[in-house]
Amino acid sequence: MTFRSDIEIARDARKQPIQDIGAKLDIPSAHLLPYGHDKAKISQDFISSVQDRPNGKLILVTAINPTPAGEGKTTTTVGLGDGLNRIGKKAAVCIREASLGPCFGMKxxxxxxxxxxVVPMEExxxxxxxxxxAITSAHNxxxxxxxxxxxWGNELEIDERRIVWRRVMDMNDRALRDIVVSLGGVANGFPRQTGFDITVASEVMAILCLATDLNDLERRLGDIVVAYTRERKPIxxxxxxxxxxMTVLLKDAMQPNLVQTLENNPAFVHGGPFANIAHGCNSVIATTTALKLADYVVTEAGFGADLGAEKFMNIKCRKAGIAPDAVVxxxxxxxxxxNGGVAKADLGAxxxxxxxxxxxxxxxxIGNVKSFGVPVVVAINHFAGDTEAEVQAVKDYVAEQGAEAVLCKHWADGGAGAEDLARKVVALAESGKAQFAPLYPDDMPLFEKIQTIAKRIYHADEVLADAKIRAQLREWEEAGYGHLPVCMAKTQYSFTTDPGRRGAPVGHSVPVREVRLSAGAGFVVVICGEIMTMPGLPRVPSAEAIRLNDAGQIEGLF
Structure with a gap:
């Protein structure tokens, strides 16, 4: 079998006109705003018109902690969506948009x-x-x-030492993490220290992904705390x-994007907050719209279940009033x-x-996801070198955990390779076993919410936070923000804050370095360990291999 790269497969896709994809969900072509022939935005008027319809079943796809060996969460999300359609279900996929930073960095x-x-892959x-x-422009x-x-005079009496709003760009650039602006004299303003975050960590990104309509978007944008006065009054x-x-700049961006899978099934691709430094889910408006149009909606949450799934449950579901019927x-x-200690070079044996x-x-x-009251199935994403004995070892272990593992070959066979998983998901979703509940109540104090996640999801012994951080949390509670959920910013590679500790470690601590109030998004960001809100490029970035070939086609994306 000749190996074909993802981009070669995508380039040969037999795409249908986007109007035909919309018709599969009964979206009139008049309510599709085309961007070329193969992608479109869905109008707000149409979205508003379907709100009285019942919801379909919501399926969340999450994963173990990522390793250099690869897991294939998005691949499984797409394969499951195609598999559900193959067994006769009206299904749609909801995933995040890609950030340019990791695209040119490692991913x-x-x-x-x-x-x-999902295609068109290059675009x-x-x-x-x-x-x-649009998000970058609105933020800046x-x-x-x-x-x-x-x-022009500082009428609001902003304390320049207490400006908490940084700038953003959609690129990995460590040189911009900490900078000084307004150098060069009086005409350029007042010099101060600030910095850049990556766009996917912007509160504007989180707001767009949690807002329900343009009015809600503008209200949330207005709620952003940007600075404080000398008397600590928020601005x-x-x-x-x-x-x-800002709302004007985001007007079109607020409308979900519709594209298609290789098997011509509908896919919503909208929003893209990172899961290690933000809440890691596609937009609420895309998910809730899909639930009104399809019988099954397959969505994903970024990185491992300790990050993306936890935030999906505790932030997105809480804010949107939705709940998963099954989790993969x-x-x-x-x-x-x-995770068992084998080096990457030796994985073939x-x-x-x-x-x-x-x-x-x-x-x-598995245990963490079950603690939310949702039934679980494990998808074993098949690689050609996997042996029957190794696959059986995973199946046996999962059975001991009270769940089932299904071998999936969607990477090689498309939706046909995910039909067994699709049937299992349907059985779980229709079983009525889901009794979803977030991990903590709204009225729990903020620091206790942090401790609850650290102890119950990360299995840590304690949370380390100095008196200044605890005092800041208490101030926010007194200001009326104590009901907000917390968004943990932590390495994706481990349950701990040490990216090198694989497996299921216990007896560790979670150090909290900083807390940030995202009043517009409606959560408190808790920055743990050495996590960065502006990543850097690796020693050999993917950008070095991305280029146009002699035919004018893009090479190097994968």
Missing amino acids: GGAAGGGYAQ MNLHFTGDFH LLSAMIDNHIY FARDIKADGA IVATVRAMKM ENVAAVAAGCPNLGRH
Whole structure:
């Protein structure tokens, strides 16, 4: 069998006109706003018109902690969507948009893989419909208006030492993490220290992904706390009078994007907050719209279940009033071996003992997801080198955890390779076993919410936070923000804050370095360990291999 790269497979896709894809969900072509022939935005008027319809079944796809061996969460999400359609269900997929930063850094793309992809792959991984550019512009408009307000007299009496709104860009650039602005004399304003975050960590990104309509969007943008006065009084974006113009910039970006899988099934691709530094889910408006139009909606949450799934349950479901009917946890034999101590170079050799040794990481995730009251199935994403004995070792372990593992071959066979998983998911979703409940109540104090996640999801012994951080949390509670959920910013590679600790460690501590109030998004960001809100490029970035070939086609995305 000749190996074909993801981009070669995607380039040969037999795409249908986007109007035909919309028709599968009964979206009239008049309510599709085309971007070329193969992608479109769905009008707000149409979205409003379907709100009285009942919801379909919601399926969440999550995973074990990522390893260099690869897990294939998006690939499984797409494959499951195609598999559900193949067994006669009206299904749609909801995934996030790709950030340019990791695309040119380590990841190379975010549209699935093999024969379980969403297309057009190149456009999705690059500028797509311009949503991220709009978010970047809206965010930085607010930044500019803050500095401009101070320059022209500072009527609001902003304390320049207490400006908490940084700038953003959609690229990995460590040089911009900490900078000084307004150098060069009086005409350039008042020098101060600030920095950049990556766009996917922007509160504007989180707001767009949690807002239900344009009115809700503008209200949330106005609620953003940008600075404080010397008396510690908060200054909001609406005080700067930026919320209206920001909403105008985001008007089109607020509308969900519709594309298709390789098997011509509908896929919503909208929004893209990272799961390690943000809440890691596609937009509420895309998910809730899909639930009105399809019988089954397959969505994903970023990285492992300790991050993406936890935030999906505790933030997105809580805010949107939705709940998953079943959860799929993606794992691979290769990743189990790596968790069991095998080096990446040695993953090709059969090692059943290492598979068994690595399975506790999977078991921890199964137990965590079950604690939300939702039934679980494990998808074993098949690699060609997996042996029957290794696959059986995973199945046996999962059975001991009170769940079932299904071998899936969607990467090689598309939806046909995920039919067994699709049937299992339908059985779970229709069983009525789901009794979803978030991990903690709204009225729990903020620090106790942090402790609850650290102890019950990460299985840590304690949370380490100095008196200044605890005092800040108490101040926010007194200001009326104590009911907000918490969004943990933590390494994706481990249950701990040490990216090198694989498996299912216990007896560790979770150090909290900083807390940030995202009043508009409606959560408190808790920055743990050495996690960065502006990533850097690796020693050999993917960008070095991305280029146009002699035919003018893009090469190097994967």
